[in-house]
Amino acid sequence: MGLIHIDKLTIGYKKRKNGERKVISHLNLDMNTGELICLVGPNGSGKSTLLKTITGLLPPLDGxxxxSGRNIRSISSLEQAKLVSMVLTNPVQAGQLTVYDVCSLGRYPHTDWIGSLAQEDHDMITASLDAIGIRHFAHRYLHELSDGERQKVMIARALAQNSKLIILDEPTAFLDMPYRIEIMHILKNLALKEDRGILLSTHDLDLAMRTADRLWVVNRDGSFHDGAPEDLVLKGVISQVFAIGEIAYDAERGRFHIPVHPKGSARITGENGKFRFWTERAMERIGFISQENESAEVHVHIVPTEKCMTWIIQTPGTVKHFSNLTDGIHWIQTLKTAG
Amino acid sequence: MILSGHFSIRIAGIMTFLLILLIILFFLELVLGSVAIPYQEIFRILTGHGSSHDSWIMIIYNFRLPKAVVGLCAGACLAIAGLFMQTLFRNPLAGPDVLGLSAGASLGVAIVVLSAGTAGASSILGNLGFFGSVGIAIAASFGSGLVLLMILAVSKRVQSSMTLLILGLMFGYTANSFISILMHFALAERIQAYTIWSFGSFGGATWDQIQVLVLFAVFGLICSIFLIKHLNVLLLGDQYAESMGLNLIRTRNKIFIITAVLSGVVTAFCGPIGFIGISVPHLCRALFATANHCILIPACILLGACLALTADIIASVPGYSITLPLNAITSLIGAPVVIWIIFSKSRNGMEVSV
Structure with missing residues (x-):
């Protein structure tokens, strides 16, 4: 039995005068424990609408x-809270609450009328804090923490709620890169080690493709794709869904192509490895596509010298030595504009 | 919510201190007044041994003791009502009056006082007689009850609590503008009667009325214990609370009804008392360094009662035969507290602390 089973679901909003605005129609989906699924799609494609419908905040139009095998139309909100927990985008603003307090609030569906915590509850809270690796600041106040730490606390709280399914609505939107990766890593571990199902919406396509077991891709036209990230790239789904004008997904390189005005080609020789990689990136950035051909307008030769790396940049008629790319790139650009 | 060892000792300590302070203030309320009564005599009167002066028994039983009991109840009720509103609306400047309940009560009283017949007005004027003050209490309850019904009707259809906060404020403004219109056309002596009521007072209630006040206050405070769990989970915001299984609209309506009972009954008997409801919850959070309602509710009851009694003692100006308007004193104590909150919060870099 799957964690989520979606049967001929149509999602959208009811309009005032008996009208409906359908966002996605006739959706059939399944999700199992141990899976990490990322829901991706352009802004306004209906990611939030789908998450809201799955969590029962928005009634389905049809389907x-x-x-966990139970129809969300027929279960109470308290029962549902035992099946699914949520983490929202916005960091919580709450004063005078410790990390442990916030986590203990996750026990809400399980505690008695006054909310007193039994030993079992305390064990669950401690285990959740351990799983996220934040037990060492359990007694710090929430308002003293950074946004990233706060979001980890909210995930620990979702764990303490002890539901098999955790749904996160853009949990990393406000975080810097290392925190984004760390949170995704934590979520991946939860799916693998604790056998939870994790469904999250995100705008970070690259990170999602490198972590998720499956992607659910929503397009603005209401089409929906489900599959391993790699399959979706190979089928051309990603490049089709995420292309806007000149910005396109480069399936060969697995990243977005940033449009630059092409100026010519560059031949890069010498040192290999990271020096070659980043030299290529630098040349590409200013519009020189790397090629093996002798006919290239710019020739960059990378040689290690005693103290540092040296870039010998050769253009028709001139040769110059540089100890870093900053000066080298600058020289090529001034040369081009002058010529 | 968990309390580590030293933390719970600290909390028990402050709580005991507040309780002792409350007992002292309650006794001071009996001792201090325009007529000096030795405290030994007060003990004798309270323990039922009589006194050498019959008038002293009269003063204690019919004037100072009712005033102390009303003050105690009013402070506790308003502080709890304020706490509820601050938690529900996640707004540090919310108080029991944000729903427009006290404005509704004021409108009820204004209609009775400003437009009633001369006989009614004059009896209200001196707060004399059973009919006068009960009439005011009924008018006030009716006014705040009506506002409550409007809020509950809207609450079903509105998802966001912020919208309700704004609606409550709008109800308040509307009621106040009706009062202004009524005052514009009213006779000077009736305006004065209304103004005196709006100053607020813990005095003037008979024991029959106090029974009603205590009954409602105790009922409201007991009900509030059943809300502790829901209030705590509301600290994370409406959306998180709902995701954890809280029935938002039902819980919100329960909070509204209890707030209406607590602040409505106080406004009915004492007039619109300001600032206790806003300032006490903040003081309690700062004192106990927690947002857990398990601690905040008893703390607010104790500190609210302490502040109300302190304000009343100051307002009655011990040793003189004059009394100051109670509301002026609560604001004199309350305003510095609110200013302190704003400054300390901006220093801590916290936007909202509820």
Whole structure:
């Protein structure tokens, strides 16, 4: 039995005068424990609408959603809270609450009328803090933490809620890169080690493709794709869904192509490895595509010298030595504009 | 929510201190007044041994003791009502009056006082007689009850609590503008009667009325214990609370009803008392360094009662035969607290602390 089973689901909003605005129609989806699924798609494609419908915040226009085999139309919000927990985008602003306090609030669906915590609850909270690796600041106040730390606390709270399914709505939107990667790493581990199902929406396509077991891709036209990230790239789904004008997904390199005005070609020789890679990147940035051909307008030769690396840049008629790329690139650009 | 060892000792310590302070203030309220009564005599009167002066028994039983009991209840109720509103709306400047309940109560009283017949007005003027003050209490309850019904009707259809906060404020403004219109056409002596009511007072209630006040206050405070769990989870915001299984609209309505009972009954008997509801929850959070309602609710009851009694003692100006308007004193104590909150919060870099 799957964590999520979606049967002929149509999602969208009801309009005032009996009208409907359908966002996605006739969706059939399944999700199992141990899976990390990333929901990706352009802005306004219906990611939030889908998450809201799955968590019962928005009634489906048609079709059914089953969580752990139970139809969400027929379960109370308290029962549902035992099946699915949520982490939202916005960092929580709450004063005078410790990390442990916030985590303990996750026990809400399980505690008695006054919310007193039994030993079992304390064990669950401690285990959740351990799983996220934040037990060492359990007694710090939430308002003293950074946004990234706070988001980890909210994930620990979701764990303490002890639901098999955790849904996260753009949990890393406000975070810097290392935190984004760390949070994704934590979520991946939760799926693998604790056998939870993790469904999250994100705008970080690159990170999602490198972590998720499956991607759910929503397009603005209401089409929906489900599959391993690599399959979706090979089928051309990613480049089709995420292309806007000149910005396109480069399936060969697995990244977005940033449009630059092409100025010519460059031949890069000498040192290999990271020096070659970053020299190529630098040349590409200013519009010189790397090629093996002798006919290239610019020839960059990378040689290690005693103290540092040296870039010998040769253009028709001139040769110059540089100890870094900053000066080298600058020289090529001034040369080009002058010529 | 967990409390580590030294933390719970600290909390128990402050709580005991507040309780002792409350007992002292309650006794001071009985001792201090325009007529000097030795405290030994007060003990004798309270323990039922009588006194050498019959008038002293009269003063204690019919004037100072009712005032102390009303003050205690009013402070506790308003502080809890304020705490509820701050938690529900996640707004540090919310108080029991943000829903427009006290404005509704004021409108009810204004209609009775400003447009009633001369006989009614004059009896209200001196707060004399059973009919006068009960009439005011009924008018006030009716006014705040009506506002509550409007809020509950809207609450079903509105998802965002912020919208309700704005609606409550709008109800308040509307009620206040009706009052202004009524005052514009009213006779000077009735305006004065209304103004005196709006100054607020813990005095003037008979024991029959105090029974009603205490009954509602105790009922409201007991009900609030059942809300502790829900209030705590609301600290993370409406959306998180709902995702954890909280029925937002039902819980919100329960909070509204209890707030209306607590602040409505106080406004009915004491007039619109300001600032206690805003300042006490903040003081409690700062004192106990927690947002856990398990601690904040008893703390607010104790500190609210302490502040109300302190304000009343100051307002009655011990040793003189004059009394100051109670609301002026609560604001004199309350305003510096609110200023302190704003400054300390901006220093801590916290935007909202509820």
């Amino acid at each position: 059914e959603v089953f969580l």
